[in-house]
Amino acid sequence: MSLIVQKYGGTSVGSIERIEAVADKVKTFRDDGHQVIVVVSAMSGETNRLIALAQQIEEHPDPREMDVLISTGEQVTIALLAMALHKRGCGARSYTGGQVRILTDKAHTKARIQEIDTQRMRADLDAGNVLVVAGFQGVDPEGNITTLGRGGSDTTAVALAAALKAEECQIYTDVDGVYTTDPRVEPRARRLDQITFEEMLEMASQGSKVLQIRSVEFAGKYKVPLRVLHSFKEGPGTLITLEEGNDMENPIVSGIAFNRDEAKVTIQGIPDSPGVAYQILGPISDANIEVDVIVQNVAEDGSTSLTFTVHRNDMKKARAILETVAQSLNAKPPVTDDRIAKLAIVGVGMRSHAGVAAKMFKALASENINIQMISTSEIKITVVIEEKYLELAVRALHSAFELEGADST
Amino acid sequence: MSLIVQKYGGTSVGSIERIEAVADKVKTFRDDGHQVIVVVSAMSGETNRLIALAQQIEEHPDPREMDVLISTGEQVTIALLAMALHKRGCGARSYTGGQVRILTDKAHTKARIQEIDTQRMRADLDAGNVLVVAGFQGVDPEGNITTLGRGGSDTTAVALAAALKAEECQIYTDVDGVYTTDPRVEPRARRLDQITFEEMLEMASQGSKVLQIRSVEFAGKYKVPLRVLHSFKEGPGTLITLEEGNDMENPIVSGIAFNRDEAKVTIQGIPDSPGVAYQILGPISDANIEVDVIVQNVAEDGSTSLTFTVHRNDMKKARAILETVAQSLNAKPPVTDDRIAKLAIVGVGMRSHAGVAAKMFKALASENINIQMISTSEIKITVVIEEKYLELAVRALHSAFELEGADST
Numbered sequence: 039m040s041l042i043v044q045k046y047g048g049t050s051v052g053s054i055e056r057i058e059a060v061a062d063k064v065k066t067f068r069d070d071g072h073q074v075i076v077v078v079s080a081m082s083g084e085t086n087r088l089i090a091l092a093q094q095i096e097e098h099p100d101p102r103e104m105d106v107l108i109s110t111g112e113q114v115t116i117a118l119l120a121m122a123l124h125k126r127g128c129g130a131r132s133y134t135g136g137q138v139r140i141l142t143d144k145a146h147t148k149a150r151i152q153e154i155d156t157q158r159m160r161a162d163l164d165a166g167n168v169l170v171v172a173g174f175q176g177v178d179p180e181g182n183i184t185t186l187g188r189g190g191s192d193t194t195a196v197a198l199a200a201a202l203k204a205e206e207c208q209i210y211t212d213v214d215g216v217y218t219t220d221p222r223v224e225p226r227a228r229r230l231d232q233i234t235f236e237e238m239l240e241m242a243s244q245g246s247k248v249l250q251i252r253s254v255e256f257a258g259k260y261k262v263p264l265r266v267l268h269s270f271k272e273g274p275g276t277l278i279t280l281e282e283g284n285d286m287e288n289p290i291v292s293g294i295a296f297n298r299d300e301a302k303v304t305i306q307g308i309p310d311s312p313g314v315a316y317q318i319l320g321p322i323s324d325a326n327i328e329v330d331v332i333v334q335n336v337a338e339d340g341s342t343s344l345t346f347t348v349h350r351n352d353m354k355k356a357r358a359i360l361e362t363v364a365q366s367l368n369a370k371p372p373v374t375d376d377r378i379a380k381l382a383i384v385g386v387g388m389r390s391h392a393g394v395a396a397k398m399f400k401a402l403a404s405e406n407i408n409i410q411m412i413s414t415s416e417i418k419i420t421v422v423i424e425e426k427y428l429e430l431a432v433r434a435l436h437s438a439f440e441l442e443g444a445d446s447t
Numbered sequence: 448m449s450l451i452v453q454k455y456g457g458t459s460v461g462s463i464e465r466i467e468a469v470a471d472k473v474k475t476f477r478d479d480g481h482q483v484i485v486v487v488s489a490m491s492g493e494t495n496r497l498i499a500l501a502q503q504i505e506e507h508p509d510p511r512e513m514d515v516l517i518s519t520g521e522q523v524t525i526a527l528l529a530m531a532l533h534k535r536g537c538g539a540r541s542y543t544g545g546q547v548r549i550l551t552d553k554a555h556t557k558a559r560i561q562e563i564d565t566q567r568m569r570a571d572l573d574a575g576n577v578l579v580v581a582g583f584q585g586v587d588p589e590g591n592i593t594t595l596g597r598g599g600s601d602t603t604a605v606a607l608a609a610a611l612k613a614e615e616c617q618i619y620t621d622v623d624g625v626y627t628t629d630p631r632v633e634p635r636a637r638r639l640d641q642i643t644f645e646e647m648l649e650m651a652s653q654g655s656k657v658l659q660i661r662s663v664e665f666a667g668k669y670k671v672p673l674r675v676l677h678s679f680k681e682g683p684g685t686l687i688t689l690e691e692g693n694d695m696e697n698p699i700v701s702g703i704a705f706n707r708d709e710a711k712v713t714i715q716g717i718p719d720s721p722g723v724a725y726q727i728l729g730p731i732s733d734a735n736i737e738v739d740v741i742v743q744n745v746a747e748d749g750s751t752s753l754t755f756t757v758h759r760n761d762m763k764k765a766r767a768i769l770e771t772v773a774q775s776l777n778a779k780p781p782v783t784d785d786r787i788a789k790l791a792i793v794g795v796g797m798r799s800h801a802g803v804a805a806k807m808f809k810a811l812a813s814e815n816i817n818i819q820m821i822s823t824s825e826i827k828i829t830v831v832i833e834e835k836y837l838e839l840a841v842r843a844l845h846s847a848f849e850l851e852g853a854d855s856t
Contacts, residue, residue: 054503088523092530094463099530106541107526110519114497117516121501121508132515136545137590181546 040205041073041163045173045195048082050210050269051115057081059270060210061122064168068128073163075202077173077195078119080111101146105175105185109135112172112191120170130168133159135175135183140194142176142184149176149184151193154201171198189250196253200260207262208275209249214268215276216241216248218441219294223432226442232277233292238264240384240418241295254278282386290387290394291439294432298425300330301353301376302410305360306343308369310336317367318344321359327352331380331413331420341369345411347422350376378410379428382420383435395419401438407431449614450482450572454582454604457491459619459678460524466490468679469619470531473577477537482572484611486582486604487528489520510555514584514594518544521581521600529579539577542568544584544592549603551585551593558585558593560602563610580607598659605662609669616671617684618658623677624685625650625657627850628703632841635851641686642701647673649793649827650704663687691795699796699803700848703841707834709739710762710785711819714769715752717778719745726776727753730768736761740789740822740829750778754820756831759785787819788837791829792844804828810847816840 044064051057060076067074088108092099099107116132123130138159142149162169173191176184186193192209199207215229216238233241235258242251248266257264257278267275308314315334322329332346348356353374360372388394398419402409407430411422423431436442453473460466469485476483497517501508508516525541532539547568551558571578582600585593595602601618608616624638625647642650644667651660657675666673666687676684717723724743731738741755757765762783769781797803807828811818816839820831832840845851 054500058504091463091523091527095467095527095530096534100533103526103529103533103541106529106543107523110522113519113522114500114516117512118500118504120512120515121504124509124512125505132512134515134592137592183543183546 041075041202042067042206042208043075043077043195043199043202043204044208044210045077045191046079046210046269047191047212048079048085049212051078051119052082054118056269057115057118058122061119061126061128063269064119064123065126065128068168075159075163075169075171075198075204076119077171077191077198078112078115079173079191080108081115084111084114102182105146105183109172109175109183109185112174116170116172123168123170128168129166130170131162132170132172134172135194136177136181138169138171138198140176140197142178142186144178144180144182144184146182147185148187149178151176151186151197154197156201159198159202189252192250192253193256196257196260196262196264199262200256204262206265207257208265208267209253210267210269211248212269213248213266214271214273215266216278217293219432219436220296223296223429224294224436226436228442230276230292231274232279234282234386235264235278235280236417237292237384237386238278240382240415241293249278289385289439289441290391291383291385291435291441292387293384294381294435294439294441295384296379296381296428296432298379298428299349300347300378300380300422301350301374302345302347302378302422303353303356303360304343304345304373304375305364306337306370306373307341308344308364308367310340310342314342314367315344318360318363319346321363322346322348322356325355325359327356327359331411331422333411333413347378347380347411377425378422379425379431380420380422381428381431381435382418383439384418386417388417388419397438398435401434402431405430405434407434450484450611451476452484452486452604452608452611452613452616453619454486454600454617455488455619455678456600456621457488457494458621460487460528461491463527465678466524466527467531470528470535470537472678473528473532474535474537477577484568484572484578484580484607484613485528486580486600486607487521487524488582488600489517490524493520493523511591514555514592518581518584518592518594521583525579525581532577532579537577538575539579540571541579541581543581544603545586545590547578547580547607549585549606551587551595553587553589553591553593555591555593557596558587560585560595560606563606565610568607568611598661601659601662602665605666605669605671605673608671609665613671615674616666617674617676618662619676619678620657621678622657622675623680623682624675625687626702628841628845629705632705632838633703633845635845637851639685639701640683641688643691643795644673644687644689645826646701646793646795647687649791649824650702658687698794698848698850699800700792700794700844700850701796702793703790703844703848703850704793705788705790705837705841707788707837708758709756709787709789709831710759710783711754711756711787711831712762712765712769713752713754713782713784714773715746715779715782716750717753717773717776719749719751723751723776724753727769727772728755730772731755731757731765734764734768736765736768740820740831742820742822756787756789756820786834787831788834788840789829789831790837790840790844791827792848793827795826797826797828806847807844810843811840814839814843816843 139155264278529541548564
């Protein structure tokens with residue numbers, strides 16, 4: 039008898055019909071002899087409804103009270119799912135984050151889990167009950183309700199799986215697994231049976247929205263096997279695990295991730311001397327602008343140029359800051375471009391294979407796609423290209439690294 | 448600096464506009480130097496919305512889960528009211544029933560308060576905060592969420608006032624106080640400045656819906672002065688207190704209560720022997736039918752007759768039971784009548800005044816109203832009459848006991 043933690047998001051519990059369908063699915067696992075903990079989000083639309091109520095009062099409501107308010111969303115779902123399980127003759131008990139004592143720090147609306155009391159849950163599981171736990175919420179040492187911020191329900195599920203040493207943490211979503219790339223861009227994209235945490239992290243940070251980065255990090259840290267599955271379709275999903283696949287034909291590249299949310303900022307003709315990068319990026323960081331890819335190069339005249347990407351929404355703000363900085367450095371005025379796309383190939387297989395970058399650049403060159411920036415890590419190569427070539431580039435790379443595979447869906 | 452507990456019901460917090468208006472009112476009390484605890488209900492309509500969700504799953508959902516579900520209604524209100532107070536620069540903290548530790552027994556959906564932990568509330572009040580507490584809910588010794596049943600928010604307010612020895616517990620409603628009788632029936636009905644707990648209890652049990660009986664009993668037991676006020680109109684309301692008014696012209700009768708919810712059941716020709724009343728009323732009680740007025744009389748032939756009233760919804764059930772009982776007692780078949788009304792005059796002044804009953808009967812007789820049943824207690828005289836005479840009877844008695852008074856509104 040093994041313990042499984044399952045997480046169903048807002049769309050999966052978005053109506054009474056769907057909650058009943060989730061109850062059916064949970065019951066099959068219980069009937070198969072598993073102990074089951076189910077973590078649920080608020081019914082889709084509910085959190086937004088609550089936020090809208092608060093914002094009728096104030097644009098930036100008190101964070102402590104915001105947590106009291108929006109945590110009711112998950113509380114409604116746990117009660118309804120527990121009722122639906124009872125109706126099926128399946129013992130079940132609902133718990134809020136405070137009741138299972140998911141202890142967090144005091145950072146309202148973005149709290150971090152510190153500790154989970156497992157004693158009561160163990161007793162309940164041993165009594166044969168399914169535990170239905172409210173995702174996204176916890177309680178601080180003084181008993182105030184906290185919420186975990188974006189992707190919080192995934193984090194709750196992983197944290198419970200880690201604390202109770204579950205065999206697997208299953209994240210049910212509206213996709214049937216992690217794909218080699220976005221099937222809307224490359225119809226031949228293939229579902230991966232397995233992927234490593236490292237790869238998943240790189241995929242997620244590059245814009246693959248299947249899982250929140252934070253829950254993947256958490257699962258990797260505590261070695262909790264994560265599985266991404268479709269809420270209402272049968273299938274094995276994708277297992278995210280520590281080990282690389284044992285397959286002889288283990289691919290060099292597992293997937294291609296991309297995003298169009300970024301803009302490029304370049305500043306040229308800056309003196310090639312120590313501390314310059316800090317003089318430029320310090321004020322950007324002070325303005326709470328997150329910087330992603332950074333590339334620096336030396337020009338022939340001994341001066342240097344620095345290019346980095348930021349979120350498109352931050353581009354104008356970054357340019358305004360750099361105009362002042364450029365003046366003080368006697369550099370040229372900053373140049374910005376928001377018609378770019380970021381594209382990365384990801385795979386642990388790269389570590390042991392030379393020539394992966396060359397193969398990538400060749401595939402792009404053969405489609406006449408100019409590479410504007412390059413950045414590499416041990417298991418990822420990122421390029422920035424003109425946005426209009428994005429789809430073409432994804433398909434070229436998907437084909438060059440033979441990601442379609444035999445079991446293409 | 449005195450402590451006041453205020454309770455606002457669902458209609459008073461039924462929209463963001465009304466919550467803002469409540470915040471304005473609460474702030475004036477705080478600005479006047481009072482410490483304030485505010486108890487709120489769910490926004491009107493919210494509890495019904497939640498119940499409807501549950502009943503889409505099951506007609507009789509699990510009571511524990513029902514409490515988890517419907518307790519979210521008040522939780523939403525406390526957060527929104529606390530936000531509205533912050534917006535006004537008024538320090539405020541919201542608390543669920545579980546957080547202030549309103550400890551109850553385990554009777555889900557109808558729990559009774561056992562204990563309240565006041566330490567944390569005291570500290571918060573002393574720090575200058577308004578406390579906004581979710582009404583209607585508590586937590587059992589194992590940390591399960593419980594709800595208090597009908598009128599639960601009033602009970603929460605009274606219990607907090609008792610535990611913290613508040614100067615006054617103010618119940619804000621959609622009426623501006625307790626009236627001598629229902630103004631829809633007698634336009635000359637007058638708001639009472641003061642009424643005793645005993646009188647209020649009798650008024651409430653006779654159908655005056657201003658306060659739930661349970662919270663009045665509770666307030667009386669713990670000697671908490673209760674005041675009924677209008678949520679959005681200025682005015683002193685009605686103070687419900689232990690002491691009789693000191694007014695020289697203290698009236699004999701304080702008010703006239705009535706209801707039309709009952710039906711009359713009569714069984715005649717029963718043997719006048721010990722145990723007969725029990726033989727008749729035992730099976731009625733076993734069927735969970737509540738009996739109100741009971742009158743027994745001896746007929747000339749040595750047999751006896753018994754008449755009692757039940758809720759109209761229970762009349763047919765009661766008759767079916769008594770048909771069997773009548774046969775076994777060789778009595779006549781039961782006779783029922785649901786076109787009756789119950790009417791009572793209430794007043795602590797009756798204790799020391801003879802002739803009150805006579806005055807009442809005379810007033811009814813002068814309008815040619817036949818009295819079907821009479822029942823008396825120390826501070827109340829109840830009669831049952833034909834329903835169609837109810838309004839006439841109320842006005843006749845209101846006038847006979849001079850309830851209009853000088854300060855009629």
